[in-house]
Each structure stands twice: as structure tokens, then as C-alpha cells.
Amino acid sequence: MAMPRVRQRKTTRGRADLSTYKQAYEDVKAGSSLRTAAEKNGLNHCSLLRYVRKRDATGGDENQEMGYKAHNRVFNQEQERELSKYLIRCADIYFGLTKKDVMKLAYELTVKYNLSRPRTWDNKEMAGEEWFRMFMKRNPELSVRVAQATSLSRATSFNRSNVDSFYDNLATVMERYKFEPQNIYNVDETGITTVQKPDRIVARRGARQVGSVTSAERGTLVTVAFAVNAIGNAIPPFFVFPRVRYQDHFVRDGPIGSAGSANPSGWMQDETFIHFLEHFKKHTNPSSSHKVLLVLDNHYSHIHINALDFCKTNSIVMLSFPPHCSHKLQPLDQSVFGPLKKAINSTCDGWMRSHPGKTMSIYDIPGILATAMPLVLTQSNIEAGFRVTGIVPFNRHLFTELDFAPAFVTDRPNPVNAIEAADGPIQYTNTPEDKTPPQSPSILTCELPEDFSNADLFVEQQTTNIPHTLLLFSPEIVRPLPKAPARKLTNRGRKTRKSTIYTDTPEKEEIRKEHENRLKRTKAKQVKKRLDGGRIKRNATNRNKTHELSSSEEEDCYCLVCMSAYSKSRPREKWIQCTKCKIWAHEECTKGYLSYVCHNCDSE
Structure with a gap:
């Protein structure tokens, strides 16, 4: 019979409250016998005898401990509490430690502070599985979780400075135009693919692999733009199909009032967003006396000058979120798109079962969305999105320091301040992104020298000269929290955007x-x-042959599909020729067929 991992207690000895021992001690000193006082207070007479002897030996000191104690604990209760706080802090800034990292850190702490530990820890240079299991049991505030992947841009851009700038702009437009909740809209796009992620199914226990039918190996993406207002209403969706030309029958089965557009990529582009704004204007009826606020992200198609001119002309006020902050500030991301994707997946599963042997196409997506939308775009869901983002009702103090914790890694001084520090101490700007970095825990009874540039070396030297009992136990000394290096001045890349009333x-x-x-x-x-x-070669129908166009021919050559001139072609953009009428077109517009027949010849 194997020994249990945790010993089960069979008696209640050692569990009496310390106040009970104090009362029994007073009874003994009042003249009662030891056994009588123990029986009266429900104590073991031997335990009471040990308590009386301890207090008499210390002159009656009440601060005496009683009960069973762990004899093989590596860290005491206070040290484990500090380790628990450190692990939670690492998780809050999105640099959490794995189980193996925690076990290695525990070993490094025992070496740093000269604590007794099992021999197996020295052999493996890490703590044991049993210690980790009991440590997690003693600290129920901790748990092993699957981390959600979050980009560095999102983790660091969501800081108090960026968020405050958005709420400042929101307060400005609200004060200027006195928008009511029904006139505040949020718009965003999401992609819907023809290949769904199957739901869980009931299958045979023990099976190595359980399958579910999908339409294809890789799906085709259709972009859908949604617009919702703060009282829970939504305008009909706007579809963007990956086609050269848009036809009205594409959205025949979609929600009532749906509209759409098309471009070869299937993503929202400059001209496509103008079509959406026309659709948006049709359903919201903005005017000079009835302005509409549209909050959206900084996608390049949203801030094109043509879109801004359209909004200015049609009384639409456009306010953008800070870059990479839509996951926290956008109502659609907070309460609509997550449930919508699940509903679409379930609807796609049902469609596949209802159409066995048939492949789902992009023209089936509007009908699927018409089934899933009423389940998700409800008034309560949409209102919750505006509420949890602090837009309606307006609440700029919604987010706490815990929400801004991931930006701690990039809290650094500006490069200008770092250069000025050559003649004096570094001056930190008074912005949330550039806070003064928190000082690392130092040694008790020790002060850092005036020149703290070598503070880590100073701490290391001091630890060798004082007893380990005087050290402040802190895992951050052994494993400092991650910190980004100083900023560099650079002009490369795109211009950095910010929350703006465009x-x-x-x-x-x-x-x-x-x-x-x-x-x-x-x-x-x-x-x-x-x-x-000079003469530029472009691929013809036969990839091994080329066709040369003179400068005079370039001026007269237009794409058969999109009607754009050859002179406006992108660098190294390929053209292809119809095998029948010999008219040229972009290879991108023709989907790159080796033997291309244009739509005019094909219809004949």
C-alpha cells in the first residue's frame, strides 16, 4: 500500500485556539489543578503543561506558539506571500512565469538567501514537483492558466496617456455637439470565412481523433462592416467580397437592407469605405441639425481624405481610438464580435449538415449571417459594449492601474531627457508612459549611494558583508521584472497616429x-x-513568351476589368492577354489564370 501524498489527520490535537490556552493558564495560576483546567477548556493536559512551562520560562510572555509546525518547509509563510505577489505582478504585466520557471526561481531564492533545501533541488537546480503542488495549495490566489496571446503593440499602447487623450477628445465633441446616445455610433469590420471552427461533438470515448466536416482546407474571407449605436440598434451589415465587380444578388439572402461592394483583395479599402459611408448615411440620416458621432479605429482606409471630406459634408463627426487600443475601447470588440463568431461557427456547422456533399461559397455567407445576427446583436449586448468602454454613459475613470499594468515594461524616459541627463540627473516626464521607474528592492539598513548608476553592483557587494537574516526577501532581486531599453530617435516607418477628431x-x-x-x-x-x-516586358498568356509595349502603346492600354491605365501600374505588376480578343488586363484582376478568356468573350 502506497503512502498518501498528504497525511490525513485523525485527531484534533494542536488545533486549539491560543486564547483557550491563555484562559487555561489563568485558571492554573488561580489555584486550579492542571488536569482540571485542561478538562474545563477542552485541552490535552500535556499540551497545557508545555504551554505553562513556556510562559513561566519567559516571565509570563503571552506570545507563545502552540500546535504542530511543518519541520521541512523551505520558505516561511511571509516569504511565500512575497513570492505569490511577485508571480501575480509578472502575470499582470503579461510576462508570467511557467511552472518550470517558478520551480527554478524557488531554487535560486534558496541559494541567494542561504535557505535549507532538499538535496534533489541541488541535483536538478530547481524545486521539486511536490513543493510546487503544495505551494499552489497553500496559496489559493494562484492558478495555472492558459495565457491569451497579446501583441506587444496592444500590451504597451494601452496606457493612461493614450486613453486619457481619447476621453479628452470624446468629452470635447460631446460638449461641442451635445450628442444623444442614439446618435453615437461605433463601426468596425470583421472577417467571416467559409471554413468554420467546428463545435464540440459527442463521440466514442478513447478515440484518438474525432473529425467534423468543413467546406475546404482553406476558406475564402468576406469582410463585413457593422455599425451600432449606444441605445442598442444596429444598421444592416455591409459586405466586402473578394471579387472585381459587385453584383446585387451577392447579398440576396443576407439581412434585410444589407449592401455590399467588391475589390480583388476582399478587405476594406479607400473607395470601399466611401461606399460604406453612403450606406451608413442612408440609415442614420445625418444633417446639419442632426449630427452623428462615428467612433472607429485608425485603419488607413478610414482616414483617407475622401472619406473625411464625405463625413465633413454630410455632418458626420469622426473620432478615432488610440492605435492598438480597440480591444479595450471599442464596444463591438468588447461585447459583440466574440459571441458573433461563435454563433456564425454554429450556424456554419448546421449549414454543412443540411447540405451534405456541398461546398460552402462566399455567396452563402450573407444567409448564414442573417441567421446568426439576431442571436447576438441584441440591445443588451450592444449597450453593454458602450458601458464597459466608458463611452455611454461617459466614464473616463473606468480603467484601473491593473488594466495599464502591461505598459509597465515600456515606461521609459524620453530620448530628449536622456540626452539632457549628460549634464545632470535624469528628469522624467510627467506622463503615464514615462513614469520614474520603480526602484528595485534594496537591503534593509543600507542606503544607495548618490551615484546609483551601479546600484545592482552595490547591492551585490553589500549582500556579502551582512547576515542573510537582514536581507529583504524579494524575488525581484533574483529575477528583476522585465524593462525595455531606452527609446531611440528614428524617423523610419509609418507616422504614429493618435486619438484624433479627424x-x-x-x-x-x-x-x-x-x-x-x-x-x-x-x-x-x-x-x-x-x-x-524604356521598353518594359510583361508576361503574356504563355509564361515563356513576353510581349513588348512601346511608350505610345502604354498610353492607349487599359485593363479590361478595372479600366485603369497601364501607366498607373505598380512596380513589377504583371499583365495578361485574353486568348481570343487579345485585350490586356491585370493578372491580379484575372486571378492569374494561365489560359485567360475575358468575360466578354466568355459570354459570347
């Missing part, structure tokens, strides 16, 4: 200048390429 004149004109400068650079590159390139 329909205000200064911001809109700035976007216009950026758009005009971008067009000038693109046109200059095209002219330079045309002057330097």
Missing part, C-alpha cells in the same frame, strides 16, 4: 497634405521609371 479642420487639412505629398512621390516614381525603363 473631421476638425486642422486635422483634416493635415491628412490632405499627407495625401497630396504621397501622390507627388508616387507620380515622381512612375515618371522616373518610365524614363529609365
Whole structure:
């Protein structure tokens, strides 16, 4: 018979409250016999005898401990509490430790503070499985969880500075236009694929693999744009199909009032977003006396100058979220899109069972969405999204320091301040992103020198000269919390966006200048390429043969599908020729068929 991992108590000895021993001690000193006092207070007379002798030996000190104690504990209760706080802090800043990391850290702490430990810890240089199991049992606030993948941009961009700027802009437009809840809208896009993630099914126990039918190995994505307002209403969805031309029958089975557009990529683009704004205007009826607030993210198609001009002309006020903060600030992300994806998956499962042997196409997605939408886009769900983001009702103090904890890793001084520090101490800016870094735990009874640039070395030297009992037990000394290096000044990459009221004149004109400068650079590159390139070869129907176009032919050549000129082609963009009428078209518009027959010839 194997010995149990945890000994089960069979008696109640050692569990009496310390106040009971104190009362029994007073009875003994009052003249009662030891056995009588023990029986009166429900104590064992031997235990009471030990308590009386302890108090008499210390001159009557009441602070005496009684009961059973663990004789082989590596860390005491206070040390385990500090370790627990450290592990929770690491998880809060999205740098949590795995089970193996915790076991290694426990061993390193015993070495650092010269604590007694089992021999097996030295052999493996980590704590044992039994210690970890009992440590988790003694600290119920901890649990082993599966972490959700979060990008570094989202983890660090959601800081108090960015969030405050959004709420400042929201307060500005609310004060300026006096928006009512029914006039505050949030818009965002999500992708729906023809290959669903199957639901759980009931199957044979012990089976190695359980399958469920999907439409294909890889699905085709259709982008769907939703717009909801703060009182729980939603306008009909807007579909973006991965096709060159859009036909009305694409959304025939979709929700009533649905509209759509098409482009080869299937994603929201500049012109497509204009079509959505027209759809949005049709269902919201904004006017100069009835303005509408539209909050959305900083996608490049949303802040195109044509979209901003349309919003300005049609009394739509556009306010953007800070970059990479929509997972916390966007109502649709908070309470709609998660349940919607689950409902769509379940509906796709039902569709596959109802159409055995048939492949789901992108034209079936509107009908599937028409079934799933009423289950999810309810008034309570939509209102909850605006409430938990602090938009309606307005609440800028909704988020706590725990929500901003992941940004701790990148709390650093600005490069300008770091340069100025060459002549004096570093001055930290008074912004949430650039707080003064918290000092690492130091040694009790020790003070850091004035020059704290080598503070870690100083701490290490001091620990060798004082007893380990005087050290402040802190896992952060052994394993410091992660910290990003100092910022670097760079002009590379895209311009950094921020929460902005894009329909205000200064911001809109700035976007216009950026758009005009971008067009000038693109046109200059095209002219330079045309002057330097001479005759340019493009792939024909046969990949091994090429067709040369002269400069005069370039001016007269237009894509058969999208009607864009050859002179406006992107660098290295391929063209293909119809095998019958010999008219040219973008290879991207024709889906890259080796033997291409245009739609005009195919209809004949």
C-alpha cells in the first residue's frame, strides 16, 4: 500500500485556539489543578503543561506558539506571500512565469538567501514537483492558466496617456455637439470565412481523433462592416467580397437592407469605405441639425481624405481610438464580435449538415449571417459594449492601474531627457508612459549611494558583508521584472497616429497634405521609371513568351476589368492577354489564370 501524498489527520490535537490556552493558564495560576483546567477548556493536559512551562520560562510572555509546525518547509509563510505577489505582478504585466520557471526561481531564492533545501533541488537546480503542488495549495490566489496571446503593440499602447487623450477628445465633441446616445455610433469590420471552427461533438470515448466536416482546407474571407449605436440598434451589415465587380444578388439572402461592394483583395479599402459611408448615411440620416458621432479605429482606409471630406459634408463627426487600443475601447470588440463568431461557427456547422456533399461559397455567407445576427446583436449586448468602454454613459475613470499594468515594461524616459541627463540627473516626464521607474528592492539598513548608476553592483557587494537574516526577501532581486531599453530617435516607418477628431479642420487639412505629398512621390516614381525603363516586358498568356509595349502603346492600354491605365501600374505588376480578343488586363484582376478568356468573350 502506497503512502498518501498528504497525511490525513485523525485527531484534533494542536488545533486549539491560543486564547483557550491563555484562559487555561489563568485558571492554573488561580489555584486550579492542571488536569482540571485542561478538562474545563477542552485541552490535552500535556499540551497545557508545555504551554505553562513556556510562559513561566519567559516571565509570563503571552506570545507563545502552540500546535504542530511543518519541520521541512523551505520558505516561511511571509516569504511565500512575497513570492505569490511577485508571480501575480509578472502575470499582470503579461510576462508570467511557467511552472518550470517558478520551480527554478524557488531554487535560486534558496541559494541567494542561504535557505535549507532538499538535496534533489541541488541535483536538478530547481524545486521539486511536490513543493510546487503544495505551494499552489497553500496559496489559493494562484492558478495555472492558459495565457491569451497579446501583441506587444496592444500590451504597451494601452496606457493612461493614450486613453486619457481619447476621453479628452470624446468629452470635447460631446460638449461641442451635445450628442444623444442614439446618435453615437461605433463601426468596425470583421472577417467571416467559409471554413468554420467546428463545435464540440459527442463521440466514442478513447478515440484518438474525432473529425467534423468543413467546406475546404482553406476558406475564402468576406469582410463585413457593422455599425451600432449606444441605445442598442444596429444598421444592416455591409459586405466586402473578394471579387472585381459587385453584383446585387451577392447579398440576396443576407439581412434585410444589407449592401455590399467588391475589390480583388476582399478587405476594406479607400473607395470601399466611401461606399460604406453612403450606406451608413442612408440609415442614420445625418444633417446639419442632426449630427452623428462615428467612433472607429485608425485603419488607413478610414482616414483617407475622401472619406473625411464625405463625413465633413454630410455632418458626420469622426473620432478615432488610440492605435492598438480597440480591444479595450471599442464596444463591438468588447461585447459583440466574440459571441458573433461563435454563433456564425454554429450556424456554419448546421449549414454543412443540411447540405451534405456541398461546398460552402462566399455567396452563402450573407444567409448564414442573417441567421446568426439576431442571436447576438441584441440591445443588451450592444449597450453593454458602450458601458464597459466608458463611452455611454461617459466614464473616463473606468480603467484601473491593473488594466495599464502591461505598459509597465515600456515606461521609459524620453530620448530628449536622456540626452539632457549628460549634464545632470535624469528628469522624467510627467506622463503615464514615462513614469520614474520603480526602484528595485534594496537591503534593509543600507542606503544607495548618490551615484546609483551601479546600484545592482552595490547591492551585490553589500549582500556579502551582512547576515542573510537582514536581507529583504524579494524575488525581484533574483529575477528583476522585465524593462525595455531606452527609446531611440528614428524617423523610419509609418507616422504614429493618435486619438484624433479627424473631421476638425486642422486635422483634416493635415491628412490632405499627407495625401497630396504621397501622390507627388508616387507620380515622381512612375515618371522616373518610365524614363529609365524604356521598353518594359510583361508576361503574356504563355509564361515563356513576353510581349513588348512601346511608350505610345502604354498610353492607349487599359485593363479590361478595372479600366485603369497601364501607366498607373505598380512596380513589377504583371499583365495578361485574353486568348481570343487579345485585350490586356491585370493578372491580379484575372486571378492569374494561365489560359485567360475575358468575360466578354466568355459570354459570347
